[in-house]
Each structure stands twice: as structure tokens, then as C-alpha cells.
Amino acid sequence: MTDPILPLTDAVSHPVRPSSLTKLSAAILVSLALGGCTTLDNLSDKASDALHNAWTAPSDRDFNTRVYAGAGAGTALLSPDTSDTRYTLTDRQGGSTQLRLGVDINPVLALELDTSVLGAATVREVEADVSYTSVSTSALFYGLGKPDNRSRRVGWQGYGRLGYSLLQRASVVQPFDGSETGVSFGLGAEYGFRNGLALRGEVSRYASDATLIGLGVVYRMGLSASEFGSVVANVAKDSVAGQSSNRNEPSLGAALPETTKLPGHVSLVHEGPHAALWSQPKAKNDQDGDGVFDRSDLCPDTARNTAISQSGCGLFDQVLTDVTFKSGTHWLSPKSKRAIDEVVDVILAFPEARIEVQAHADNRGSEEINQIVSDARAKAVMAYMIEKGVGEKQLSAKGYGESSPLVSNDSDENRQINRRIQLVTLPSLTPDEIASQRAAKQLAAEAKVKKEQQEAEQRAASITLKPEEIQALALAAGSPPAKQAAAEPTLAAALPASNAVNTSLQPAVRVRSLGLGGLVKGLDFVPGTNEFTASSFVELDRIGEKLQEHSAVRVAFLVHVNEPGDAVSNLALSREQANTLVSHFVNQGIDRERLIAEPYGDALPVAQAVTEADRNRNRRVELRVINPAGR
Numbered sequence: 001m002t003d004p005i006l007p008l009t010d011a012v013s014h015p016v017r018p019s020s021l022t023k024l025s026a027a028i029l030v031s032l033a034l035g036g037c038t039t040l041d042n043l044s045d046k047a048s049d050a051l052h053n054a055w056t057a058p059s060d061r062d063f064n065t066r067v068y069a070g071a072g073a074g075t076a077l078l079s080p081d082t083s084d085t086r087y088t089l090t091d092r093q094g095g096s097t098q099l100r101l102g103v104d105i106n107p108v109l110a111l112e113l114d115t116s117v118l119g120a121a122t123v124r125e126v127e128a129d130v131s132y133t134s135v136s137t138s139a140l141f142y143g144l145g146k147p148d149n150r151s152r153r154v155g156w157q158g159y160g161r162l163g164y165s166l167l168q169r170a171s172v173v174q175p176f177d178g179s180e181t182g183v184s185f186g187l188g189a190e191y192g193f194r195n196g197l198a199l200r201g202e203v204s205r206y207a208s209d210a211t212l213i214g215l216g217v218v219y220r221m222g223l224s225a226s227e228f229g230s231v232v233a234n235v236a237k238d239s240v241a242g243q244s245s246n247r248n249e250p251s252l253g254a255a256l257p258e259t260t261k262l263p264g265h266v267s268l269v270h271e272g273p274h275a276a277l278w279s280q281p282k283a284k285n286d287q288d289g290d291g292v293f294d295r296s297d298l299c300p301d302t303a304r305n306t307a308i309s310q311s312g313c314g315l316f317d318q319v320l321t322d323v324t325f326k327s328g329t330h331w332l333s334p335k336s337k338r339a340i341d342e343v344v345d346v347i348l349a350f351p352e353a354r355i356e357v358q359a360h361a362d363n364r365g366s367e368e369i370n371q372i373v374s375d376a377r378a379k380a381v382m383a384y385m386i387e388k389g390v391g392e393k394q395l396s397a398k399g400y401g402e403s404s405p406l407v408s409n410d411s412d413e414n415r416q417i418n419r420r421i422q423l424v425t426l427p428s429l430t431p432d433e434i435a436s437q438r439a440a441k442q443l444a445a446e447a448k449v450k451k452e453q454q455e456a457e458q459r460a461a462s463i464t465l466k467p468e469e470i471q472a473l474a475l476a477a478g479s480p481p482a483k484q485a486a487a488e489p490t491l492a493a494a495l496p497a498s499n500a501v502n503t504s505l506q507p508a509v510r511v512r513s514l515g516l517g518g519l520v521k522g523l524d525f526v527p528g529t530n531e532f533t534a535s536s537f538v539e540l541d542r543i544g545e546k547l548q549e550h551s552a553v554r555v556a557f558l559v560h561v562n563e564p565g566d567a568v569s570n571l572a573l574s575r576e577q578a579n580t581l582v583s584h585f586v587n588q589g590i591d592r593e594r595l596i597a598e599p600y601g602d603a604l605p606v607a608q609a610v611t612e613a614d615r616n617r618n619r620r621v622e623l624r625v626i627n628p629a630g631r
Contacts, residue, residue: 065103065104065105065106066103066104066153066196066220066221067101067102067103067220067221068101068102068103068104068196068198068218068219068220068221069099069100069101069102069218069219069221070098070099070100070102070198070200070216070217070218070219071097071098071099071100071216071217072097072098072100072200072202072214072215072216072217073095073096073097073098073214073215073216074095074096074098074212074213074214074215074216075093075094075095075096075119075212075213075214076093076094076095076096076118076119076132076210076211076212076213077092077093077210077211077212077213078092078093078094078118078119078120078121078130078132078209078210079092079121079208079209079210080121080130080169080176080209081208081209082175084175085175086125087123087124087125087126087173087175087176088123088124088125089121089122089123089124089130090121090122090123090124091120091121091122092121093119094118094119094120094121094132095119096116096117096118096119096212096214097116097117098114098115098116098117098212098214098216099114099115099116100112100113100114100115100216100218101113101114102140102218104153104220107142107147107150107151108141108142108143108150109139109140109141109142110139110140110142110159111137111138111139111140112137112138112139112140112161112163113135113136113137113138114135114136114138115133115134115135115136116133116134116135116136116206116212117132117133118132118133118134118206118210118212119131119132120132123171123173123176126172126173128171128172128173129171130169130170130171130173130176131169131170131171132167132168132169132206132210133167133168133170134165134166134167134168134184134206134210135165135166136163136164136165136166136184136206137163137164138161138162138163138164138184139161139162139163140159140160140161141159141160141161141162142157142158142159142190143157143158143159143160144156144157144158145157145158149192152192152194153190153192153198153220154192154193154194155191155192156189156190156191157189157190157191157192158187158188158189158190159187159188159189159190160185160186160187160188161184161185161186161187161188161202161204162183162184162185163183163184163185164181164182164183164184165181165182165183165184165206165207166179166180166181167179167180167181167182167206167207167210180207182206182207182208184204184205184206184207185204185205186202186203186204186205186212187202187203188200188201188202188203188204189201189202190218192220194310195310196219196220196221196310197217197218197219197220198217198218198219198220199215199216199217200215200216200217200218201214201215201216202214202215202216287300289304291308292308292310292311292312296311296312297311297312298311298312298313299311299312299313299314299317300312302314303426303427304427305427305428306425306426306427306428307350307352307353307425307428308425313425314424314425314426315350315353315425316343316346316347316353316355316423316424316425317423317424317425318422318423319420319421319422319423320339320340320343320381320420320421320422320423321339321420322335322336322338322339323336323339323340323381323421324336324419325377325419328369328373329373330373330376330377330379330380331380332380332381332384337384340381340384340385340388341388343385343423344385344388344389344390347385347390347394348389348390351391351394351429351434351437351438352428352429352434353394353425353428353429354393354394354395354396354425354426354427354428354429355394355395355396355423355424355425355426356395356396356397356398356423356424356426357378357381357382357385357395357396357397357398357421357423358378358398358399358400358421358422358423358424359373359374359375359377359378359381359397359398359399359400359420359421359422360374360399360400360401360402360404360405360406360418360419360420360421360422361373361374361399361400361401361402361418361419362402362405362409362414362415362416362418362419363402363405363409363415363418364409364415367401367402370401370402371399371401371402372399373399374399374400374401375397375398375399376399377399377421378397378398378399378421379397379399381397381421382395382396382397389441391437391438391440391441392437392440393429393433393436393437393440394429394437396426402418405418406418406420514546514549514550514553514625515546516543516546516555516623516625517623517624517625518622518623519620519621519622520539520543520620520621520622520623521539522535522536522538522539523536523539523540523543523621524536524619524621525577525580525619527563527615527619528563528573530573530576530577530579530580532580532584540584543585543623544585544588544590547585547590547594548588548589548590553594553625553626554593554594554595554596554625554626555594555595555596555623555624555625555626556595556596556597556598556623556624556626557578557581557582557595557596557597557598557621557622557623558598558600558621558622558623558624559574559575559577559578559581559597559598559599559600559621560574560600560601560602560604560605560618560619560620560621560622561573561574561577561601561602561618561619562602562605562609562614562615562618562619563602563615567601567602567603570601570602571599571600571601571602571603572601573601574599574600574601574602575597575599577599577621578597578598578599579597581595581597581621582595582596582597596626602618605618606618606620
């Protein structure tokens with residue numbers, strides 16, 4: 001006699017084990033092979049036993065119900081029924097998009113609501129579209145993959161979809177205009193990351209004439225359905241009550257890159273009128289009040305008001321394995337800086353987070369020297385982070401010498417493990433501390449810009465021209481030549497005010513992901529003309545795309561020439577080339593106010609013009625990125 005199948009509520013923490021389903025398949029095949037049709041009498045009982053064992057198999061960790069949201073895109077194969085009509089169809093494929101909201105019920109089941117725009121097919125005879133949209137409710141049944149991973153929705157998993165859909169067809173052609181309800185179904189695969197993000201690929205069937213092949217992404221928010229409902233209700237209540245605040249609303253932080261120690265996280269800035277929603281509640285099953293239940297909390301003693309990961313540990317707790325030092329030094333190598341840059345990019349999204357930078361040493365050498373070196377290394381990492389934009393209030397540095405090894409120092413491998421830079425998350429800054437830090441960073445940025453402006457003016461003032469060059473530049477600008485002074489005047493003094501090179505422009509700045517600035521390689525003019533070489537259009541297109549992406553930045557084109565003619569003709573030629581550059585990007589749709597032409601003629605060579613190769617080096621275009629207005 002088989003055991004009764006447990007109710008759904010008893011299966012929340014028990015994912016289906018693939019081994020149980022494998023046993024079921026094996027039993028069916030062996031029985032059919034040995035006994036033929038006589039085995040069919042017991043097939044139902046064996047299937048019931050296997051499904052019972054699969055449903056009730058224990059998982060390695062408790063399952064947490066979580067709400068998730070996602071989106072997707074793909075291709076829809078559309079086949080409107082043309083029978084009994086005089087119409088035929090073309091272009092049966094349409095681009096599709098999806099939005100979905102779901103909740104994980106237990107390790108093998110999720111419920112989901114989604115809405116889809118499936119694209120359109122075209123009626124040949126009248127050139128009219130048949131547009132498809134759908135709204136569906138579905139149950140997702142997860143299988144395959146490791147049971148523990150399925151409980152946490154990480155790693156590879158397969159799933160089947162069964163649901164009920166409303167499919168709407170819209171067209172000016174009467175036979176194809178209408179709606180239909182029916183069963184929808186599909187198969188898919190999902191790969192979940194430890195930070196709550198998951199990627200999906202799926203094939204779904206809606207009614208009889210729409211099939212969707214798509215890719216998508218979902219994000220699990222770390223909230224149960226009831227918790228999610230409470231958040232929405234409280235936010236709506238605040239909005240209706242007309243509450244307002246001059247402070248920023250709480251912002252969702254970016255996810256920390258996945259490490260072997262951190263399974264992922266979601267953290268929120270603790271400020272704004274809804275800060276209470278994100279505070280750490282105190283509950284019987286959450287002793288440290290960090291919002292992660294004790295059964296899933298890997299760090300059960302986290303300090304209150306600390307940014308945490310989904311595992312309950314500090315958000316930035318990790319060992320920077322790629323940050324290493326040569327023996328006895330605190331110099332940061334380029335590889336170490338790149339590793340720190342990755343962490344800094346995340347810290348910048350969390351202005352409330354506080355972090356202690358720890359440096360540890362092995363037991364080789366004297367204890368005093370190890371302490372001194374580790375202090376210097378921790379301070380070096382902290383200083384580099386501050387240089388990259390992290391607030392000083394967010395960081396502290398401490399060297400621990402050889403006092404806190406992770407493993408025994410009995411081998412070279414273990415000593416290498418103990419020599420480490422480690423980050424530890426501290427309790428977060430208060431809103432007032434965040435505000436004061438922002439003000440301090442603003443003052444520092446303004447001071448930096450002012451200093452760079454002064455340095456640019458000093459560099460410009462140090463450039464001098466020969467007397468004949470000064471006269472040539474003045475004639476080219478349409479002004480009478482100035483009298484030759486006893487001392488060589490500077491470049492700023494040499495050029496008439498009406499056409500002088502603007503050396504008081506804001507200094508060049510670095511804009512993340514822009515990728516422009518300095519010498520522009522691959523952008524050349526045919527010598528002696530303002531015509532681009534054939535190979536230049538690749539670089540011109542790249543610059544145009546970057547300017548379109550970063551619509552706030554302004555750029556200056558510094559054009560230098562070096563033709564055999566005199567300084568007057570060279571200056572005129574560089575002006576023509578600079579104006580050609582500006583006109584090219586204006587024609588591409590770039591605002592003229594964002595583009596500055598700076599012709600220099602042959603006044604600023606980088607090599608003596610002895611050979612043609614030297615002249616080619618002097619013929620160049622440089623690009624300077626300038627702070628946008630208001631920054």
C-alpha cells in the first residue's frame with residue numbers, strides 16, 4: 001500500500017529530486033521489457049510512489065517564497081487562420097516583448113502573470129497587419145538541476161509552463177479581428193545567479209496560431225508575497241496622504257559582482273520618507289534584526305543598520321584575491337587597481353555603505369615589520385578608493401599584521417591565503433552623514449576643476465612662437481601685425497582676440513564609458529586638403545555614436561597641419577579642416593553648441609619637420625572632452 005501524497009503546504013521546502021524521476025522512468029522501461037503489457041496493471045501505483053517521493057524529498061536548505069519581476073524579448077511565429085477567406089499572409093514573424101510578475105510557491109512550483117506583445121503578420125492583398133497581444137496566468141513546474149539549487153533558484157533548471165491565456169488579434173481586416181481564450185503551454189530553461197537575477201530561454205504556445213521563442217531576465221526581490229503587498233500598500237498610503245520630503249527617495253543599489261563567498265544581495269539606501277520600509281525588523285526568527293531569517297542567515301550576529309547580502313552577511317564582505325603586493329611593499333600593481341576598480345564601481349552605488357579595508361600578513365618576518373607593512377597596504381587601498389570617488393566617511397583602513405590568519409601558516413599555499421586584503425562591511429552612514437559627505441565631495445570636485453583650469457592656463461602661457469609665426473597668425477586672422485616685442489610673447493598674446501585659441505576652456509574630463517579624448521588615431525585628412533581619407537570614416541562613425549550616446553558632453557577638435565607652405569596658409573588649412581569636422585557631426589544630428597573647432601596650423605608640432613614622416617606625425621587631430629554646462 002502506498003503512502004498518501006502530502007498536501008501542497010507540506011512540500012514548500014522539499015524540491016523534486018531528479019533521481020526519483022529517473023527511478024520512475026527506469027522502472028517503466030524495465031517492466032515493459034520484461035513483462036510486456038502485464039506490467040501496465042501496476043504502472044499507476046509505481047508512478048504514484050515515485051511522484052510522492054519526488055515531491056517530499058528534503059532539500060539541503062529551507063525554501064523562501066519570493067516575488068519576482070522580469071521582462072523578455074524574442075520572435076513570435078504567427079499563423080492567422082486564412083481558411084474560408086480570400087486572403088493570404090506574408091511576414092509571419094513578429095518581434096515580441098514580455099513583462100511578467102510572479103511568485104515562487106515552493107521549490108517545484110511558481111505562479112506567474114505575464115502580458116506579451118507578439119508582433120504582427122501581414123495580409124498580402126491589402127497590406128494590413130494582424131497584431132497579436134496576450135495576457136496569461138501560468139503555473140511553472142521546475143525540474144532537473146540540483147535540489148538545493150532549485151530551492152534557492154540558482155544554477156541551471158528546466159521548467160514547464162501550463163496556463164490560461166487571452167489572445168487578442170487586432171486588424172482592419174474583419175476575419176482576423178477578435179480574441180480567443182485557451183490553454184497555453186511551453187518549455188524553458190533558467191539559469192539563476194546568487195544575487196537574485198536569472199536568465200531564461202523559452203518556447204511558448206498561445207492558442208493555435210501563435211508560438212513565441214524568446215529570451216528574458218527575471219529578478220527575485222527577496223520579499224514574500226505578503227511582504228511585497230505590505231510595501232506596495234504603505235507606499236500607496238504615503239502617496240495618498242501627500243507626504244513630501246526634500247531628501248532623496250530610497251534607491252535600489254546595484255548588485256555586487258558574484259563571488260564564491262557572497263551568494264548575492266539586494267540593498268537599499270536608508271533615507272527618504274519610506275526609510276522605515278527598509279529598516280531591519282526585529283523578529284523571533286531573526287535575532288540580529290537584519291531581515292534574513294535565522295534558518296538562512298549565514299551571519300546571525302550582523303550589526304544593525306548594516307547593508308547585507310541575501311545570505312545575511314555584510315554586503316561587501318569579501319577577500320580581494322586579485323589585490324596582491326610584492327614582498328615588503330605597499331605599491332598597487334595595475335592588476336590590483338583593476339580589481340579594486342570593480343569593487344569601487346559597486347560602492348559608488350551605495351552612498352550609505354561603510355567599509356573597513358583590512359590588510360593581513362603571514363608569519364614570516366618579524367611581527368613588528370608585518371604590522372607596519374599591513375598598515376601601509378590597507379591605507380594604500382583606501383587612498384586609491386578615495387581617489388576613484390568613494391567618500392572618505394565610507395572608508396577606514398586597518399592593518400592586522402599576522403594576528404588574524406584564516407588558516408595555519410604551515411605551507412606556502414596557506415601563507416598566500418593569509419596574505420590578503422579583506423573588506424568588512426560596517427554599520428551604514430546616517431542620512432545626515434550622507435548629506436555632509438556629498439557636500440564635501442562637491443567642494444572637492446569644484447577645487448579639482450579650478451586647479452585643472454589654472455594648470456591649463458599655465459601650460460598655455462608657457463607656449464611661445466617665433467616672431468615670423470606671430471606675424472603670420474595675425475595676418476591670417478585679418479588683423480595688422482603687431483610690433484615685435486623684445487621678449488617672445490605667449491600663444492595667448494600672439495593671437496588676436498577675435499580668433500585666438502581659447503585656452504580658458506574648461507579642462508578635459510574623463511566620462512565613464514565615453515572612450516574619447518587625446519590623439520584620434522585613424523582620423524586623417526588628405527594632405528593639403530580638408531577631405532577625409534577613406535579610412536577615416538570608421539573612426540568618424542565611432543565618435544558620432546559616442547556623442548549620440550552621451551548627449552551632455554561637449555568636445556573640442558584640435559587640428560594641426562604641417563604643409564610645406566607658410567604659417568598663414570597652414571593656419572587657414574587647419575581652420576578649414578576643423579570646420580569640416582564640426583560640419584560632419586552637425587550633419588549627423590549633433591548639436592552645434594556641443595562642438596568646438598580649434599585650429600592650430602603648424603604652431604604646435606610634435607616633431608621637427610625634416611622628413612615627410614615627421615610632417616605626418618605633425619598632421620593630427622586631437623579631441624578634448626569638456627564638462628557639460630551646469631556640471
